[in-house]
Amino acid sequence: MSTYRVGIIGCGSIAQLHMHGYAGDDRFEVVALSDPVAEALNVFGDRYEIANRYTDAREMLDQEALDVVNVCTWHKLHAPMTIAACARKPKAVLCEKPMATNMGECDEMMTVAHRNKVKLAIAHQRRFNPVWTDARNLIAAGAIGAPKHVMTSGSQGLLNDCSHLLDFTRYVMGDPNAVWVLGNIERKTDRYERDMRIEDRSAGIVGYDNGAVGVLLQEMVPQRRQGGTVYGEDGIMDIDEQRVRLLNSRTGTWEERPHTGEDASIGQARELADWIEGRVEHRGEASHGRAAVEIIMAIYESARMHEVVQMPVRTRISPIDVMVEMGDLPVERPGRYDIRAFLLRGEQMRPEGS
Ligand SMILES: NC(=O)c1ccc[n+]([C@@H]2O[C@H](COP(=O)([O-])OP(=O)(O)OC[C@H]3O[C@@H](n4cnc5c(N)ncnc54)[C@H](O)[C@@H]3O)[C@@H](O)[C@H]2O)c1
Incomplete structure (x- = not known):
């Protein structure tokens, strides 16, 4: 071997x-x-x-x-x-x-x-979390009918936490492609995460080529978790990292399907x-990581252009940086801070430009 x-x-x-x-x-x-x-x-x-x-x-x-x-x-x-x-x-x-x-x-x-x-x-x-794979297999087998809406909520900026949530949305539905994205962001403080500019709050609505619509809320609601709720034509699936809860006409009530233990x-x-x-x-495989980043860039681009972004995204740099550097997102409370500053170990890890 x-x-x-x-x-x-x-x-x-x-x-x-x-x-x-x-x-x-x-x-x-x-x-x-x-x-x-x-x-x-x-x-x-x-x-x-x-x-x-x-x-x-x-x-x-x-x-x-x-x-x-x-x-x-x-x-x-x-x-x-x-x-x-x-x-x-x-x-x-x-x-x-x-x-x-x-x-x-x-x-x-x-x-x-x-x-x-x-x-x-x-x-x-988390593509290897058995709960998420169980959800993907159940949806593929028609347990909730055609997926129509996927609700997710996260924090810490779109690139960090929320890249997992966009990957979740695609993974459980069998990796459909995003077709259009409408999004907006609020950035009134000079907020960073691991040396990346991030927004204070954001929301994105994503249309997929399987006909489903995903909604991602970032710092908008108290409940934040890795997972989400998928509403199908014939049922609902509520998914986190520990269990799937399934409701359809066969189950009659919520059926709980726990984690099976694989790491x-x-x-x-x-x-x-x-x-x-x-x-x-x-x-x-990298195309999935790319797909999550592309939806994030589309949310930023939609905020920048005030339009529904049709995929693919054609802006090669990050639209949030363009907005900040063009003065389109002036901060009301000046002073850069990094929500991951606790990771700094010393001078060698000072963020660039600070
Ligand atoms: N998949 C997940 O669930 C998950 C969870 C946490 C973090 N992450 C990702 O992992 C990445 C790292 O996050 P972390 O929390 O481990 O950060 P960390 O600060 O704990 O570790 C990063 C390390 O990189 C080192 N480093 C900096 N410049 C380097 C260079 N030029 N060459 C080699 N090493 C260098 C730093 O000194 C530090 O020790 C981030 O992109 C984050 O999004 C993913």
Whole structure:
């Protein structure tokens, strides 16, 4: 059996979840780490007993002949690190969500992966949560009839939390494509998340090519969770990370279908190895990560242009940045703040430009 040499770029909190995933499949061995913050690198390296440590990710990529590169940095580095990794031709790159910060970056990542024959997946790991897969299979089998509306609500900006919710909406419905998007945002404070400009509040309405309409509310209602409610022609399904609740004419009352115990991170890693070996397509294949970012950019573009955006989105940079930089979203309460400032470890992680 092959063993795949894995290198991790970014030794922070999410990298620990990936370590757990690789530990669940003995086809992987994590052999090298990179992080410019020596403390992060060494605490992580000591904990998992990984000796090969680099403060420069490109040096790791050049030295280690990696089969798999796992990008676990903040969003702004997803594209440059994925591109740097793909240029060294590993078998696969698993990059954290959101795939990137705009459509230009997403497309560069797809191009470089394709040209170097690298399998690129984005870590929307809840695609491997058995509850979400149960919901997807039930919907495909007609348990609620044709899906008509999907309600989701999140927080922390569209790119962070809400990229998972858009991925949820597509995943449970069998990955339909978005056709049109109407959205709006409010940004009265200079709000950032992991060094990315975000809005204070937002709402998006998304029309899909299966005829369903998805609604995403960000910081609009108190209930925020990973999951949502799908209303079909013949029933309703309420889904979170622990259980599906199903109501249709057969059940008569709510039927609760609990989590069956499979670990999403291990499932994500296992399917990566199976994908490398040509057995399956990875369900986190990059086009799905790209689709979530595209809907987010469409919500921003709809706010910028005051129109229903017909897909595909043709603006390559992020419309929220355009709006802020053009003075279209003046803040009423000045002073930049980052809702993830608690992740800062020291001077080396100061956000650019601050
Ligand atoms: N899939 C999920 O459910 C999930 C959950 C949490 C975070 N994430 C994603 O993971 C990413 C990282 O978030 P986090 O919470 O782990 O952040 P973190 O701050 O805990 O970790 C990021 C690490 O990257 C390091 N880093 C910075 N520049 C680097 C460089 N040039 N080369 C190598 N390493 C570098 C930092 O020093 C830090 O140790 C984010 O994009 C976030 O959206 C996903």
